[in-house]
Amino acid sequence: MTLCVWLGLVTSALAAEPGHFGYGKPATPAEIAGWDIEVRGDDGAGLPAGQGVVAKGGEIYGEQCAACHGTFGEGEGRFPKLSGGRGTLTHDRPELTVGSYWPFAPTLWDYINRAMPMQAPHTLSADDVYALTAYILHLNDIVPGDFVADRNTLPKVKMPNRDSFVWTDPRPDTAAMPCMTACADPGRVAITSTAERKNLTPRTTGPLDSMQPK
Numbered sequence: 001m002t003l004c005v006w007l008g009l010v011t012s013a014l015a016a017e018p019g020h021f022g023y024g025k026p027a028t029p030a031e032i033a034g035w036d037i038e039v040r041g042d043d044g045a046g047l048p049a050g051q052g053v054v055a056k057g058g059e060i061y062g063e064q065c066a067a068c069h070g071t072f073g074e075g076e077g078r079f080p081k082l083s084g085g086r087g088t089l090t091h092d093r094p095e096l097t098v099g100s101y102w103p104f105a106p107t108l109w110d111y112i113n114r115a116m117p118m119q120a121p122h123t124l125s126a127d128d129v130y131a132l133t134a135y136i137l138h139l140n141d142i143v144p145g146d147f148v149a150d151r152n153t154l155p156k157v158k159m160p161n162r163d164s165f166v167w168t169d170p171r172p173d174t175a176a177m178p179c180m181t182a183c184a185d186p187g188r189v190a191i192t193s194t195a196e197r198k199n200l201t202p203r204t205t206g207p208l209d210s211m212q213p214k
């Protein structure tokens with residue numbers, strides 16, 4: 001889906017479709033598939049077929065990842081560490097790694113698949129990404145050496161920091177249910193408080209300034 005394709009269609013297909021502003025074209029299923037690579041962290045939805053083992057991952061890692069991330073994930077120079085850091089999250093200088101911080105193993109597959117190796121993303125096969133995922137999990141002592149990563153096993157891996165994440169938003173207004181029947185008379189709804197003089201974002205001038213506290 002190149003710019004040329006888009007431009008070429010400006011005058012032809014789209015002009016014929018009213019309501020499309022005369023440019024662009026409907027994305028084809030093949031084009032959508034190229035972008036639709038999302039893998040969900042918690043249940044691994046979207047993980048493709050294929051599999052990979054730790055040993056194979058170690059080989060690929062040595063060739064394509066170790067130069068930046070270090071042979072054992074210790075990180076070269078200022079490139080990120082991929083292992084270690086367990087127990088440091090409450091320290092002054094916490095080390096956030098796959099092993100110490102990340103809540104879900106399928107996210108590791110997703111990240112490598114979309115972004116790595118840094119200089120050539122999208123060049124690894126699904127099997128290679130599974131193998132690399134297995135290897136990095138093994139580097140972090142999360143899976144054994146004979147672990148086989150695939151779409152079924154990855155969502156079952158319990159990441160060490162998973163339970164430290166909070167999955168519900170505790171702020172009261174996020175839990176408020178919208179009123180759908182027998183609601184308050186909007187004419188009687190009044191502003192009872194504003195952010196003014198509470199040292200929050202300063203109010204701007206204009207119509208909103210009529211919202212003075214009663």
Ligand code: HEC
Nearest residue numbers: 064065068079080082096097098111112116117118119132
């Ligand atoms: C040229 C250097 C380079 C190479 C080669 C490279 N990476 Fe990376 N990698 C990076 C950088 C830089 C980041 C941080 C990117 C960011 O935060 O935006 C990163 C981030 C990551 C992360 C996320 C780390 C975190 O905790 O946030 C993972 C996982 C990862 N790389 C895996 C790999 C794998 C697997 C390979 C080999 C297929 C690889 N990388 C090859 C430079 C590299």
